[in-house]
Amino acid sequence: MLAQLLQFSFSGLTVGATYALAALGFTLIYNASHVINFAQGEFIMIGGMLAVFLVGLGVPLPFAIVLAVAVAALVGVLMEKLAIEPVGRGDTLALVIVTIGVSLVLRGAVQVWLGKGSHALPSFSGDAPILIGGAALMPQSLWVLATSAAVVVALAWFFERTLAGKAMLATAINRTAAELVGIDTDRVLRVSFALSAALGALGGILITPITLTSFDVGIMLGLKGFAAAVVGGLGSGLGAIVGGLLVGLIEAFCAGWLSSSYKDAVPFVLILFILFFLPSGLFGPKTTERV
Amino acid sequence: MTNRITSLVGLAIVTAVVAIIPFVAPNSFYLDLAIRTGINAVVVLGLNLLIGFAGQISLGHAGFIGLGAFASAVLPTHFGWHPLAAMAAGSLAAGALAAVVARPIFRLRGHYLAMATLGLGIIVNIVLRNEAQWTGGPDGMPVPAMTLFGIDVVSDRQWYWIVGALLLVSIWASLNLIDSPFGRAMRALHGSEVAARVVGVDVTRYKVAVFVMSAMFAGLMGSVTAHYVGFVSPALADFGHSVELLTMVVVGGMASVFGSVVGAVLLTALPQLLATLEGWETVAYGAVLVLCMIFLPKGLVPTLAARFERRRR
Numbered sequence: 001m002l003a004q005l006l007q008f009s010f011s012g013l014t015v016g017a018t019y020a021l022a023a024l025g026f027t028l029i030y031n032a033s034h035v036i037n038f039a040q041g042e043f044i045m046i047g048g049m050l051a052v053f054l055v056g057l058g059v060p061l062p063f064a065i066v067l068a069v070a071v072a073a074l075v076g077v078l079m080e081k082l083a084i085e086p087v088g089r090g091d092t093l094a095l096v097i098v099t100i101g102v103s104l105v106l107r108g109a110v111q112v113w114l115g116k117g118s119h120a121l122p123s124f125s126g127d128a129p130i131l132i133g134g135a136a137l138m139p140q141s142l143w144v145l146a147t148s149a150a151v152v153v154a155l156a157w158f159f160e161r162t163l164a165g166k167a168m169l170a171t172a173i174n175r176t177a178a179e180l181v182g183i184d185t186d187r188v189l190r191v192s193f194a195l196s197a198a199l200g201a202l203g204g205i206l207i208t209p210i211t212l213t214s215f216d217v218g219i220m221l222g223l224k225g226f227a228a229a230v231v232g233g234l235g236s237g238l239g240a241i242v243g244g245l246l247v248g249l250i251e252a253f254c255a256g257w258l259s260s261s262y263k264d265a266v267p268f269v270l271i272l273f274i275l276f277f278l279p280s281g282l283f284g285p286k287t288t289e290r291v
Numbered sequence: 292m293t294n295r296i297t298s299l300v301g302l303a304i305v306t307a308v309v310a311i312i313p314f315v316a317p318n319s320f321y322l323d324l325a326i327r328t329g330i331n332a333v334v335v336l337g338l339n340l341l342i343g344f345a346g347q348i349s350l351g352h353a354g355f356i357g358l359g360a361f362a363s364a365v366l367p368t369h370f371g372w373h374p375l376a377a378m379a380a381g382s383l384a385a386g387a388l389a390a391v392v393a394r395p396i397f398r399l400r401g402h403y404l405a406m407a408t409l410g411l412g413i414i415v416n417i418v419l420r421n422e423a424q425w426t427g428g429p430d431g432m433p434v435p436a437m438t439l440f441g442i443d444v445v446s447d448r449q450w451y452w453i454v455g456a457l458l459l460v461s462i463w464a465s466l467n468l469i470d471s472p473f474g475r476a477m478r479a480l481h482g483s484e485v486a487a488r489v490v491g492v493d494v495t496r497y498k499v500a501v502f503v504m505s506a507m508f509a510g511l512m513g514s515v516t517a518h519y520v521g522f523v524s525p526a527l528a529d530f531g532h533s534v535e536l537l538t539m540v541v542v543g544g545m546a547s548v549f550g551s552v553v554g555a556v557l558l559t560a561l562p563q564l565l566a567t568l569e570g571w572e573t574v575a576y577g578a579v580l581v582l583c584m585i586f587l588p589k590g591l592v593p594t595l596a597a598r599f600e601r602r603r604r
Contacts, residue, residue, distance in 0.1 A: 036405070086585045093348060096405065097541055098584045100534055104577025111570035219530060223409065230406055265417045268410035275407050276395045 003134030008252045014141040014210065016248020017148035018044070019267075021203035022225025023232060023240035024155070025196030031172030031235055032185075032192035035095040039079065039103035040200055041222015042110075046072050047201025048213035049110055052119040061124065069201045075106070076197025080190050103218070111215040121208040144206045151202065152241060159237075164191065172235070200225075220264065227267030231274050233284020242282060298466045301549045305462060309455040313448065322447050324563065326519060329454035330512050332555035333461045335539045336548065337508030340465065342537075343546025344477035345498045346484075347404040351412025352536050355385040355506045357419055357528025359513025364434040364523045365425055374437045378514040385510025386503045393499040404502070412533055419525040431524030434517045450519045457515070458552075461508070465548045477501060481546065538576060542583050544590025553592050 022040055029037045047068050054064035083098050124143045129136035159165040170178040171188045179185055204213065204221070211217075228247045232239025247267050255263035274281055309329075316322045334356065342348055362381025366372040372380070388411070396407045419426050426432060437444045444450065468474050476497050479487040488494050517523045526532070535558065543554025558579070565572040587594050 083581050083585070087588070091588070093346070094584045094588055096348070097537065098581050100537070101577040101580030101584070104534070104573050104580065106577075108570050108573030108575075108577060111573065223413065223530075226406075227410070259421075261421045262417065265414050268413045268417075271406055271410040272392070272414075275399070275403055279399050279403070 004256065006133050006135035008256045009249065010135060010137050010141055012249035012252030013245060014138075014144050014248070015207065015251065016228075016245035017144050018203040018207045018221065018244075019225050019228040019247050020241045020244025021148055021151065021199045022221060023228035023244045024152075024237065025199045026226055026229040027235060027237055027240045028168075028192045028196040028199075029189075030229070032168065032189045033084075033089070033095070034092055035084070035099060036226070036234075037193075037196065038096065038099040038222065038226075039106060040196065040225060041218035041220070042103045042106040043072050043076065043197040043200030043218075044204035044221045044225070045110065045213065045215065045218030046075060046106065046197075047204030048121070048208040048217065049114055049119065049204075049215065050201075051205045051208065052121055052213060053114060055121060061122070065202075065205050068205055069198050072201030073194040073198040076193040076195075077190055079197075080193040084189070084193070085186070103222070107215060107218060114215065116215060118212045118214040119208075120212050121205070123209040138210065140206075140209045144210075147202070147206055151199065155237070168192065224267045227271045230271050231267075231281055233281025236281065236283040239281055239283035295470070298548075302459070302462055302466065305549075305552060306459055309459065313451055319447055322451055324559065326447065326451050326454050328556050328559040329451075329458045330516055330519070331536070331539060331559050332458055332552045333454075334509050334512045334536055335543070335551040335555045336461050336465050337505035338536055339540045339543070339545065339547070339551040340468070340477075340501050341505045342540050344469075344474075344481050345501050346481050347498065347502070348537065349408040349502070349505070350405050350530070350533050350537070351408030351410070351415070352505070352509050353528050353530070353532035354408075354412030354415035355389065355509035356513035356516070356532070357415050357525065358385045358388065359510030360434075360517040360523045360527050361419060361426055361513075362510075363514040363517040364432050367435045368432065369425060374435060374518065375439070378437075378511065378518075381514045382507045382510040385513075386507040389503045389506035390499060393502045394495075397495045397498045397502075408533075409530070412528065413530060416525055416528040416530070419528055426525070429525060431522060431526075433522050434520070436521070437518040444518070450515075454515065454519075457512075462548060462552065469548070473497070473500075535576070538580050540590075542579060542587075542591060544592040544594070547590060547592045547596075550590050550592035554590070557591075 022044055025040045025043065026037060029035055029040075050068035050071055051061075051064050054067055055061060059067065079102050083102050084095060087094050087098055123138070123140045125139045127138070127140075129138055130142075131137075157165075159169055167178065167183045168188050168191065170181070170183055171185050175185055178188075200222075204217075224247060225244070228243035229240050230243070231247060232241070232243025247270060250270065251263050251266045254266050312325050313322060316325065334352065338349060338352055359378070359381035362384060363374060363377045366377035366380060367374050392407055392411055393404070396403050420429050422428075444453070469478070476487065476492045479490070479492055480494055480497060484494055513527065516527065539554035539558045540551065541554070542557060543552065544550025558576075561575060561579070562572050565575055583590070589597075
């Protein structure tokens with residue numbers, strides 16, 4: 001029983017960490033622009049697929065990872081420059097539709113370029129499971145969890161200690177006020193896209209040795225990351241992390257105890273539940289509106 | 292008044308086109324394309340009422356189509372229902388589900404309906420894929436023929452006239468709806484929600500009503516699709532299909548009745564042109580969405596109409 005509990009927790013936390021990275025990506029862009037970026041999942045896919053492609057070319061794994069994350073970040077900036085900026089800031093609905101359009105372009109382009117097959121990456125440090133309390137923990141899970149934790153710490157440092165990070169926080173709190181004190185909010189938006197693309201891509205690479213990747217994994221992973229962000233409270237960084245882990249855990253326990261065929265429905269049932277009973281999520285800001 | 296005339300002229304043009312197509316279509320491929328265009332157009336009309344007038348996007352309309360389609364497949368096959376009863380049940384079920392979800396959602400401000408419908412559509416899709424003993428699972432299942440007054444409706448021609456008639460009735464109903472007190476309230480709502488509230492429009496009730504209506508349109512057309520094709524699969528209810536419908540609204544023009552029809556015509560034909568280029572189809576859809584939002588943010592029909600107006604003056 002305890003072994004089972006541990007086993008489900010391990011797998012839940014592992015996928016949950018990926019969802020958390022995706023959810024942080026959603027949060028960054030949402031805070032900078034109030035746009036829900038439906039292309040977030042495609043960054044996850046691009047990360048995994050590019051890493052597989054580069055490793056296939058003979059690039060050593062660490063370089064392949066860095067390169068894939070960098071390319072994804074570049075794609076994020078290009079997306080902001082070419083698709084988001086021309087639409088302008090006013091119309092959130094139009095911007096959300098644009099992100100759906102970009103996601104289709106990215107997914108289709110990768111399908112044309114790299115084909116429809118599923119691909120795997122080798123585990124970063126072997127496949128010998130570590131036995132803890134009767135449950136098997138894969139070394140790759142440790143990589144996922146440790147890297148995600150490191151990223152969270154780095155982000156916290158970035159937002160607390162650096163000028164660029166503080167500028168982003170200020171923009172999230174009140175854009176007009178931020179502009180008045182001289183913050184270039186357009187640049188903040190570009191940085192948000194670069195960062196969230198990089199976060200998504202990193203998550204995509206980390207999870208690929210466990211779950212495989214293909215041109216269409218972005219849809220589900222992105223939507224689940226979005227569910228995690230909603231559960232945690234859209235706009236809250238802490239909420240994104242807790243939401244991601246929570247969604248991963250509930251999914252794993254549902255797969256283990258109830259029905260593995262319905263585990264994919266878990267995040268979406270959670271979205272509805274949260275919207276009905278707790279619209280600002282677990283840690284979301286309470287909003288009041290002035291007319 | 293000119294508005295009214297423009298609408299009638301538009302309706303007359305669509306009627307003429309619908310009447311002519313079967314006589315000029317060179318082969319059954321074009322008739323099939325026309326039928327599927329008509330089905331999409333009716334769904335898009337309903338979706339456009341929601342997006343254009345309530346200012347809310349639905350990312351789960353394919354879920355309602357799936358409900359209608361599978362009601363027409365499952366109820367007659369497993370429970371011996373009459374296909375017409377099953378069709379009504381499918382449409383009502385879609386409407387009821389929409390109502391249950393909409394009430395709590397529309398109390399909130401912001402794009403929460405997008406999130407809720409997204410979740411709803413995916414849940415419907417997952418249920419259809421998993422309940423294989425009823426729905427045939429991912430492979431889908433055959434649909435019994437529709438019988439009207441003791442006659443089996445099976446030929447493409449028969450379905451063409453049914454879909455054509457449904458399309459014309461929907462256009463006519465939408466035009467009337469927009470001109471009714473209900474439509475005026477919806478437009479006020481779109482202009483300024485606060486102002487609408489102040490002059491006494493029950494904002495939540497109207498939004499729920501328009502959402503339920505568009506879900507019922509989608510459910511009904513799901514049934515029609517099921518009977519016309521003779522086969523249903525869960526792909527009808529997937530997220531990609533919802534996005535296709537959204538694209539049709541955006542390209543044709545939000546809040547434009549004839550824009551819905553134009554959007555459906557263009558984007559039902561587009562995949563046919565790109566069918567041989569796998570993957571490019573997705574790229575093209577995405578590019579159309581992005582370019583439309585950048586260069587034609589109001590959509591094709593309203594933009595062209597405005598240009599035409601200006602030139603006349």
